[in-house]
Amino acid sequence: MHARDTAGAGSGARAGFDTARPGAKTVLGAAEIRRALTRIAHEILERTDGAADVVLLGIPTRGVPLAHRLADRLSQAEHGAEHGLVPVGSLDVTMYRDDLRLRPARTLGHTDVPPAGIDGRIVVLVDDVLYSGRTVRAALDALVDLGRPRAVQLAVLVDRGHRELPIRADYVGKNLPTSQREVVRVLLGETDGQDAVLLSEDGGGA
């Protein structure tokens, strides 16, 4: 039994491998990711009345840096401050997944709920790719055990379709029509040394 983070623990070596993979196409570059996040931040401000009660929770691995980037943009746009005004944390959903018995036991990610908690707040879940919707389902269950938010919303950088559950995103960076054989990889500076969204044919990897 080997515990392995199949969701992808970030490593520079792997990032290089992905860019080098033949046929891997860059769908979003660094500038486009930056613009998409800025737009999402403004949409959050609009929809939540200035993000006063918002708590951002990133889903490990890559949802966490995305949540921090969004929190910085929210603080800046609404308060003119660099960061620190919008509570941000992480929510590991491993123990709530429905596919645990299909794979070796996975390494747990880190859960870090802001000290003020989530009761009565608007929780915005942040993830990199929305695909089957199963991760989000697990996240909703995990949230219930942490408290009772007033509302839960979902922000994703990429929505690649192929939902298997009745789940949709409230904020989407880019809708990316894909076939199920294709692989979408999100690379972020914090975990992979560069910002990019890559699309490739299934090479047995990812």
Next chain:
Amino acid sequence: MNRHLISAADLSRDDALLILDTAEELAQMADRPIRKLPTLRGRTVVNLFYEDSTRTRISFEAAAKRLSADVINFSARGSSVAKGESLKDTALTLEAMGADAVVIRHGASGAPHRLAGWVRGSVVNAGDGAHEHPTQALLDAFTMRRRLGRLEGLRVAIVGDVLHSRVARSNVRLLHTLGAEVILVAPPTLLPVAVGSWPCEVSYDLDAALPKSDVVMMLRVQQERMNAAYFPTVREYSRRYGLDSSRMALLPEHAIVMHPGPMNRGVEIAADVADSVRSTIVEQVGNGVSVRMAVLYLLLGGSEAQR
């Protein structure tokens, strides 16, 4: 990781660190309003206890329940074992009931190893004779890492009845794997014959060992297992190998005092030492639940095919 956890020697450095890191995440759960995870729903964990135990059995039970597993407690007293049923027949009964994991404590060294050959589920050793108690060693390592921030290079003195102690055996093996230096301190009569082959130092002098120790772990004097005179009187043992406050003053400022419990206050450890801020004895109990949750999750949480 192996399918079973029978000896601390089964654990590679990566396995052990994975358990400790997983336990670290699970320990956060203690502060949450709902202390339960759905991960092991529908799995059955059997606690098979042939020896009396309070904290280990309760700790395993709490760990399994927090992961939503079904727990069946089986103690030898008042069961068919009292009527003479063999370990094998008990194992086959458990097997027929569909146990996914069996947590066993037994007075005979090697009983968990035998059991592993008879059942399909995972076997977790919760103490066998004077052999091993791997989850205790894991929770001790976890406690040291939490208090002192590291394990690599730590100097750990394990003091007292090493001969009868499965805790000492498991700790020596695990701490060696994790890069700590262990020194065993005991009267010659309470050291095992083969101690020379263990990956640790040995000393008879507690006062000399204390000033250079980051951790001092006091072992219980296991009078129930002593069928000969290992030391002249309890008072003399206590004077030479017991930890009182004047001895504790010899320790470096940051050093911690551990005890696997149950304690004999006034024999191996003085009451004021046991209750001091340096003592991690109560913490160890809480950490035990987190570590056992991690072990059960890593053994049972994944796919059957991998186990």
